[in-house]
Structures are given as structure tokens and as C-alpha cells.
Amino acid sequence: MSHSDHSLSIAAPHSGTLDGPQKATLALAALGVLALLVSLPMDTIPHAGLWLTGALLAIVVGVLGYAWRSYAHHPAGIKNNGVWHSSLTSRGAMAWVVGVLLTGFYVVLYFYPQYLGLAGEGKANTGIIALFNPLSRLLSGNPASQWFVYGTLYTVAILSMGTKFILKYRHNKYEVVRTLSVMFFQLGFAFLIPELLARLSLPYNDFKNMWPLNYSFFDDWNVKGLIDAGGFGLFMLLFGVAMIFLISPILTYFYGKRWYCSWVCGCGGLAETAGDPFRQLSDKSEKAWKVERWVIHSVLVFAVVMTAALIYSYLGGDSAKGFWLTRGMLLGIIVLVLGGVGAVLLIRPGMVKELNNKVRYGAIVILAAVIGFTAYAYITGGSDIFFVESYPLRKTYGFAIGAIFSGVVGVGFYPLMGSRVWCRFGCPMAAVLGMQQRFFSRFRITTNGGQCISCGNCSTYCEMGIDVRSYAQRGENIVRSSCVGCGICAAVCPRGVLKLENGPSPLNPLSGSARGLVSGRVSSDPIAIGKTGATLR
Ligand code: SF4
Numbered sequence: 001m002s003h004s005d006h007s008l009s010i011a012a013p014h015s016g017t018l019d020g021p022q023k024a025t026l027a028l029a030a031l032g033v034l035a036l037l038v039s040l041p042m043d044t045i046p047h048a049g050l051w052l053t054g055a056l057l058a059i060v061v062g063v064l065g066y067a068w069r070s071y072a073h074h075p076a077g078i079k080n081n082g083v084w085h086s087s088l089t090s091r092g093a094m095a096w097v098v099g100v101l102l103t104g105f106y107v108v109l110y111f112y113p114q115y116l117g118l119a120g121e122g123k124a125n126t127g128i129i130a131l132f133n134p135l136s137r138l139l140s141g142n143p144a145s146q147w148f149v150y151g152t153l154y155t156v157a158i159l160s161m162g163t164k165f166i167l168k169y170r171h172n173k174y175e176v177v178r179t180l181s182v183m184f185f186q187l188g189f190a191f192l193i194p195e196l197l198a199r200l201s202l203p204y205n206d207f208k209n210m211w212p213l214n215y216s217f218f219d220d221w222n223v224k225g226l227i228d229a230g231g232f233g234l235f236m237l238l239f240g241v242a243m244i245f246l247i248s249p250i251l252t253y254f255y256g257k258r259w260y261c262s263w264v265c266g267c268g269g270l271a272e273t274a275g276d277p278f279r280q281l282s283d284k285s286e287k288a289w290k291v292e293r294w295v296i297h298s299v300l301v302f303a304v305v306m307t308a309a310l311i312y313s314y315l316g317g318d319s320a321k322g323f324w325l326t327r328g329m330l331l332g333i334i335v336l337v338l339g340g341v342g343a344v345l346l347i348r349p350g351m352v353k354e355l356n357n358k359v360r361y362g363a364i365v366i367l368a369a370v371i372g373f374t375a376y377a378y379i380t381g382g383s384d385i386f387f388v389e390s391y392p393l394r395k396t397y398g399f400a401i402g403a404i405f406s407g408v409v410g411v412g413f414y415p416l417m418g419s420r421v422w423c424r425f426g427c428p429m430a431a432v433l434g435m436q437q438r439f440f441s442r443f444r445i446t447t448n449g450g451q452c453i454s455c456g457n458c459s460t461y462c463e464m465g466i467d468v469r470s471y472a473q474r475g476e477n478i479v480r481s482s483c484v485g486c487g488i489c490a491a492v493c494p495r496g497v498l499k500l501e502n503g504p505s506p507l508n509p510l511s512g513s514a515r516g517l518v519s520g521r522v523s524s525d526p527i528a529i530g531k532t533g534a535t536l537r
């Protein structure tokens with residue numbers, strides 16, 4: 001109670017400083033991190049298994065103890081007390097220190113793993129990678145790599161910070177179940193199953209990591225490895241293709257992109273759990289929204305072009321590899337899909353009425369150019385589609401998007417730009433699911449505008465930078481391609497204005513109406529604000 005002396009606030013009478021048990025538990029977690037770092041310069045690690053267990057336990061117990069002390073002894077309800085006063089969560093000095101350390105870690109992980117102790121061919125690992133050898137041998141039978149170290153720490157972060165998140169949002173069933181889901185998929189699908197597959201001498205495979213997020217899925221070495229692995233490998237290949245073309249579109253139609261971005265994906269899982277203290281840092285400006293649309297769709301085009309070029313090169317001549325898929329068929333599929341999209345843009349502009357004409361015609365020109373390049377490749381029989389060599393293109397993508405964007409910037413910049421920088425600006429998977437969510441999904445957030453008191457909590461805590469309040473004030477549904485359906489806007493709303501829904505809509509085109517998907521709990525657009533005044537519809 002002594003803290004209340006330092007605050008005049010009625011709503012949050014805590015000063016925001018840490019009490020004794022909180023400091024002790026944080027110190028324990030820091031000790032665990034230190035125990036990992038101490039191993040860095042060491043050639044051999046004595047009692048590595050014991051050391052690693054102790055260090056990881058200290059981190060987990062420290063984080064859980066801190067979370068318990070911070071949330072369990074207070075009444076259930078959202079507690080974001082002091083986020084704008086803490087140096088770490090308001091882009092203060094502490095945020096910069098953590099940002100630089102995280103960024104540095106990713107640079108070393110991707111480009112200088114030898115400093116973590118990764119051994120060259122035929123040599124034994126040293127440093128922190130050797131520290132993880134016992135756990136790696138226990139799971140897969142192989143020595144650890146930098147990716148095993150990263151995967152373990154990533155999983156520990158999601159599990160421990162996920163438990164903290166559950167304690168914080170324990171009054172909200174949607175948040176609890178969603179977080180249990182990402183913890184389950186990270187532990188089972190991203191961490192344990194791939195290691196056990198390696199133990200069974202099967203190809204490493206994260207079943208939930210699909211193309212285009214998994215940009216190496218269609219790489220020749222991956223396809224060949226899966227085919228060579230026999231029946232189960234073929235199943236993995238077919239499952240991956242089914243995920244892209246069947247399972248994902250169906251689930252996105254019924255539930256929106258949230259089924260993946262907020263319930264399954266590892267990147268989203270880390271953002272939602274470890275990134276939760278930073279969600280308020282997302283940029284809500286219109287300029288950021290414009291940049292977001294350009295950048296994320298450019299990354300998607302890059303991913304598609306790179307993959308098509310790679311498959312085209314790999315297929316060789318029409319019957320050279322003996323696959324059922326030939327170069328001619330691949331080109332035909334490209335022309336068919338792009339032609340279909342172009343036809344919608346040209347003939348049925350009503351279906352994409354949110355796109356202004358400049359964007360619509362720009363997209364048509366790009367599609368026509370790609371179809372032209374494809375036709376040229378087919379007629380001339382050239383070895384490269386789109387006039388680019390596929391392998392250097394694949395290398396550039398892996399470096400710029402796979403390493404720099406998703407890792408270094410995506411996580412390293414959490415304390416400076418919010419927790420979903422990668423999901424919002426760089427993830428091609430989010431772009432694909434977003435387009436479908438925008439034009440072909442039941443998911444929407446309905447608003448009861450009459451109840452809104454314009455407090456702005458929803459906009460503040462939207463990690464995707466959506467100005468939720470502006471929709472709520474107008475009583476308008478939120479159907480945004482970037483919305484990951486985290487539900488935090490609804491959770492922090494003190495008036496129950498927002499509701500995530502995916503029931504059938506009376507205005508849904510699939511149920512017979514041509515008016516689009518934006519039906520509302522109250523009204524899709526009840527107030528029109530013009531130059532001369534407001535009109536109530
Ligand atoms: S609009 Fe709401 S549900 Fe969608 S991303 Fe923002 S906070 Fe999450």
C-alpha cells in the first residue's frame with residue numbers, strides 16, 4: 001500500500017515501481033540468462049545438462065513468479081498500469097538498450113553463429129551451442145545447432161510469457177484459449193515434432209509453417225528430400241500443398257486470418273506473449289497504414305515471383321525431371337490465376353470497390369506485365385522466367401526478408417516499433433490471408449457505436465496500428481486486412497462496444513446478396529459526416 005503514496009490517480013493508485021518479491025523474481029530470471037551467457041567463451045561445458053536445466057528453470061520460475069506477483073494478487077481485469085511511464089515500454093533508454101541487445105543477438109544468430117560456438121565440419125561445438133547439446137541429443141540424437149538453441153529459447157519465451165499473459169487476461173476466455181493454442185502449437189508443432197522427425201531420420205518439418213511464410217517449401221532440395229523420404233515424406237509434401245490451397249482458404253473464410261496469425265503461427269505467438277508489453281507502440285498514423293500496404297504487398301509479389309522462378313528453373317525441360325508438373329503447365333497455371341484476378345479487377349470492380357481506380361489500374365498493368373513475361377518465357381523456351389536468375393533471387397529473398405526483416409527487425413525492434421512489425425509490414429503470409437479476409441471472409445469486428453465513450457483504449461492497444469476507435473465512433477464494422485483478430489481491442493474496451501464475429505452475415509455474397517461483407521451488429525455506416533454537417537442514416 002505504501003506505493004499509493006506516490007500516485008494521485010484514482011484509477012491506478014500504484015506508482016508503477018516494483019516491490020520486493022517482483023525484484024527478487026526478476027533477479028532470478030536475469031541470473032538464468034547470465035548463466036547461459038557465461039558459457040559463451042567456454043570450449044567445454046562441465047555438467048552441461050545440469051547447467052542448462054538450472055539456467056532455463058531460473059528463467060521460467062523467475063518470469064512466472066514475477067507474473068504471479070504482478071497479476072494474481074489483484075482483481076481480474078486488464079492491467080496496463082504505467083506503460084507510458086516505464087522506460088522499457090515507452091521507448092525510453094531501457095527500450096533502446098533492449099532493442100540493441102535483441103538486434104545484436106539476431107545479427108550474430110544469422111550471420112556469425114561461430115561466436116555462439118557453432119563448430120565447423122567435423123569439430124565439436126563450444127560455447128552456448130555446446131551447452132544445448134544434451135537437450136538436442138535427447139530429442140533428435142544430434143548435436144545442437146544455432147537453430148536448436150534459438151528454437152528452445154523461443155519456445156521457453158512463448159511458454160513462460162504466455163503463462164504471464166494468461167494471468168493478466170484471465171478474466172477473458174477468448175484470450176486464455178487463444179494463448180493456450182499458440183503455446184501448444186509452438187511446443188508441439190514447431191519444437192518437439194520436428195526434432196522427433198529428425199530422430200526417425202525423416203525430413204525436418206514444421207507442419208503449420210506453410211508457404212509463403214515458409215519460403216523454402218518449394219525449394220528443389222526440400223521437395224526432393226520429401227519425395228525421397230517415401231510415403232510419409234510424400235504425405236508431408238501433399239499436406240503442405242493442401243494447407244496452402246485448401247485448408248487455409250477454408251479456415252480463413254470461416255474465421256478470418258486470426259485462426260493462423262493469433263492461434264497457430266509462431267511469429268504471432270511470440271508477438272502476443274513476449275511482445276504484449278509493447279503492443280501500444282504500433283504506429284496508428286495514416287502514413288504508416290499506406291507504407292504498410294505498399295511494403296507488405298511488395299514482399300508478397302517478391303515471394304511469388306521468386307518461388308515461380310525457382311520452380312520454373314528446377315523443372316528444366318517439359319519432361320526433363322519426370323514430374324507430372326511441367327514448365328508449360330506451370331506457366332499455364334500462372335496465366336490462369338493472374339488472368340482471373342485481372343478479370344475481377346477489370347470486369348467486376350464492385351467486388352473490390354475499396355480499391356481506388358489508380359490502384360486498380362496499377363494492379364492490372366502489373367498483372368498484364370507478368371502474364372506477358374510468362375508468355376515470352378513459354379514461346380522462347382528460355383531458362384529463366386521474368387528475366388531473372390532464380391537462385392540469386394532466392395538468396396536475396398532469404399537474406400533481406402527471411403533474415404533481416406523477420407528476425408533482426410521483426411523481433412529486435414519490439415521495444416521501439418511494437419510487437420507486430422514483421423506481421424504488419426513484412427509477412428507475405430499475412431498479406432495473402434489479409435486479402436482473403438478483406439474480400440472473402442465472414443470475420444468482422446462489429447461495433448455498438450452508441451456505447452462508445454471515445455476513451456481510445458482500443459486504438460492504443462491494437463498491435464496492428466488500426467485506429468479502432470474511429471470505427472467504433474461511427475458504429476461501423478471493422479473489416480481490415482491487417483487485423484489479426486487478437487481480440488485485445490474488445491478486451492480493453494470498458495463499454496463492451498466491440499465484438500469479434502464470424503457468423504453468417506445477411507449481406508454476405510455467398511448467402512445471396514451483392515452488397516458485400518460489411519453487415520453490422522448495429523449499422524455498417526450509420527453516420528455520414530460531410531462538409532456541411534452530419535447525417536444520421
Ligand atoms: S483491430 Fe482488434 S482484433 Fe484486430 S488486430 Fe487490432 S486489437 Fe487485434
Ligand code: SF4
Pocket residue numbers: 451452453454455456457458459468469472473492493494495496497498
Ligand atoms: S475502447 Fe471501447 S469505448 Fe473506448 S474508444 Fe474504443 S470502442 Fe470506444
